[in-house]
Amino acid sequence: MAPGNITVKDDLVYNHLRPWLGHSLLISNGKEWARKRRLLTPAFHFDILKNYITTFNTSTNTIMLTDGKTNIEMFNDVTLMTLDSLLKCAFSYNSNCQESTSEYVSAIVELSDLILNRRLRIWHHWDWIYWRTQQGRRFKKALSIVHRFTREVVQKRRTIINHQRMTESQPDLSTAGQRRKDFVDIILSSKDEDGQGLTNEEVEAEANTFMFAGHDTTASAICWTLYNLAHHDHYQEKCRQEVMDLLQGRDEHEIEWEDLSNLPFTTMCIRESLRLHSPVQAVTRKYTQDMLLPGNRTVPKGVICLVSLYGTHHNPAVWSNPHEFYPLRFDPNNTSGRSASAFIPFSAGPRNCIGQKFALAELRVVVALTLLRFHLAPGVNPEVGSISGDVRRLPQLVLRAEGGLWLQLEPLNVSGLV
Numbered sequence: 166m167a168p169g170n171i172t173v174k175d176d177l178v179y180n181h182l183r184p185w186l187g188h189s190l191l192i193s194n195g196k197e198w199a200r201k202r203r204l205l206t207p208a209f210h211f212d213i214l215k216n217y218i219t220t221f222n223t224s225t226n227t228i229m230l231t232d233g234k235t236n237i238e239m240f241n242d243v244t245l246m247t248l249d250s251l252l253k254c255a256f257s258y259n260s261n262c263q264e265s266t267s268e269y270v271s272a273i274v275e276l277s278d279l280i281l282n283r284r285l286r287i288w289h290h291w292d293w294i295y296w297r298t299q300q301g302r303r304f305k306k307a308l309s310i311v312h313r314f315t316r317e318v319v320q321k322r323r324t325i326i327n328h329q330r331m332t333e334s335q336p337d338l339s340t341a342g343q344r345r346k347d348f349v350d351i352i353l354s355s356k357d358e359d360g361q362g363l364t365n366e367e368v369e370a371e372a373n374t375f376m377f378a379g380h381d382t383t384a385s386a387i388c389w390t391l392y393n394l395a396h397h398d399h400y401q402e403k404c405r406q407e408v409m410d411l412l413q414g415r416d417e418h419e420i421e422w423e424d425l426s427n428l429p430f431t432t433m434c435i436r437e438s439l440r441l442h443s444p445v446q447a448v449t450r451k452y453t454q455d456m457l458l459p460g461n462r463t464v465p466k467g468v469i470c471l472v473s474l475y476g477t478h479h480n481p482a483v484w485s486n487p488h489e490f491y492p493l494r495f496d497p498n499n500t501s502g503r504s505a506s507a508f509i510p511f512s513a514g515p516r517n518c519i520g521q522k523f524a525l526a527e528l529r530v531v532v533a534l535t536l537l538r539f540h541l542a543p544g545v546n547p548e549v550g551s552i553s554g555d556v557r558r559l560p561q562l563v564l565r566a567e568g569g570l571w572l573q574l575e576p577l578n579v580s581g582l583v
Contacts, residue, residue: 172450175469181280181290182377185308187370190519191378202519204355204363205371208348209519214526215422216345217254221530222419224250227263229538236544238569239391243531244384248273250527251379255348255372256318272310277381279304281561311376315369322349323365348375375520382444383524385563386510387531388570389442390435392556393490394532395541395572400492404431405536418537420530428529431536433492435528439510440478441490444563447473448512474509475560483507537577544571 173194186192190201207213228246245263248270252258262270279300283289295301349372356362363371394401407430412418449471456464464470479487483504484494493499511518518524535541546568557567 171454171456172452172470175449175451177469178449181283184304185276185280185311186374186377187366189367189370189374191374198516200357201363201367201371202515204357205352205519207355208351209523211522213346213351214523217250217523218420218422218425218526218530220250220253221527222534224253224263225531225534229534235574236547236571237574238544238546238571239388240384240565240569243387244274244380245270246531247380247384247387247527248376251376253347254523255375257347258318268310269314272307273376273380275307276304276311277377277562279307311373312369315372316365319349319353319365319368319372322353323368326350326353348372378518379520379523381563383527385442385444385565386435386439386524386528388566389444389564390438390528390532391535391541391572392566392570393438393441394434394536395543397490398542400434400490401536401541404434404532407431408533408537411533412537418534420533422526424533425526425529428533430492431533432525432529433495435525435532436495436508437490437492440484440494440508441488442558442564443474443478443510445510445512446475446560446564447471474512477507477509480507539574540577542573542575544573546571 174192179192182192188197190198190205193201224246227249228242242263249260249263252260252262252270260267260270282300283295283304289295289298289300296305349368352363352368352371354362394404407428411424411427449469451469452464452466454466458464478484481487484507506513511521511524548568556570559565559567
């Protein structure tokens with residue numbers, strides 16, 4: 166049996182996502198998963214990701230408008246920023262959600278909260294109970310908003326693509342070149358080896374998954390990276406100097422695609438933060454057959470196994486001083502001999518995160534521009550009234566912090582770069 170068929174996504178953990186995400190790549194198994202993975206892979210090719218860098222810059226510049234506030238709880242603002250970026254990258258849609266209320270964005274946030282709430286209440290695991298509860302009714306209302314938005318975008322885009330195919334000999338110059346292709350454009354155009362593409366319903370499911378899986382995880386990674394740098398000023402200054410050297414003499418202080426490979430120390434800090442504070446704390450799989458392990462042990466068919474990413478990343482047998490923030494662990498000179506399975510923030514194997522290059526690109530842009538404009542220091546939680554030290558991790562759908570992550574953002578003068 167092929168490796169991808171030995172384990173499958175289990176219903177216990179993933180079933181609550183089906184009303185929202187359908188049979189998308191995240192939830193599907195077997196041949197269905199393999200086909201969708203092949204069809205979606207072009208959407209995350211480097212040539213496509215390059216087009217998103219401008220969007221990352223624009224969305225980050227918006228979050229920099231702090232309205233004079235210096236003590237900020239980062240999760241809310243950064244989550245709106247990643248949603249803003251994803252809406253532009255997925256749908257070419259400018260929601261302005263960082264500056265004003267968006268019905269769609271509010272519905273996305275509510276769905277995420279309600280899924281977590283449902284997981285924590287065992288009696289809500291049964292549909293015939295859940296859909297009769299107040300939370301179930303709220304879920305359906307938010308779901309209708311999200312699905313309606315996605316359905317309308319996909320249907321309109323499909324109509325445009327079909328029209329363009331019919332009139333290829335007479336291109337409509339009035340609409341040509343108005344925007345770059347986004348996520349929906351690319352997956353609508355993808356074909357398998359039999360010349361078949363995804364249906365509208367399948368495209369909607371993948372677009373919804375892109376929004377669900379991409380906003381919270383990336384927001385968590387950004388917030389914890391900034392938190393760690395705020396608590397380690399010498400590393401923060403080294404990152405900032407790296408960014409300033411990179412942008413020296415430019416009229417525009419924007420990160421370009423070619424810059425991403427020229428931020429080695431900043432990237433080390435991001436990777437170390439992903440190790441120390443992985444946005445996803447664990448992954449689960451159900452075995453479809455008995456699995457023989459070393460030591461003559463067997464995992465029986467039907468068992469659900471949980472792989473602790475937190476445990477893997479804090480294993481003292483692999484990582485010395487595992488609770489210490491030490492970016493130089495990821496210096497190429499220090500990684501030889503380390504197992505590829507020691508660092509798995511995006512999971513591993515054939516079912517690793519298809520969007521990890523997208524996430525890492527956005528992380529580097531946001532962290533670099535934030536450090537260019539602000540000095541970061543530990544903030545004050547108003548409810549506690551004191552400067553935050555070590556915070557308690559709060560594992561929800563993604564890793565958050567109990568009471569929030571509060572940082573002091575002190576504006577810097579970057580005019581000297583020019």
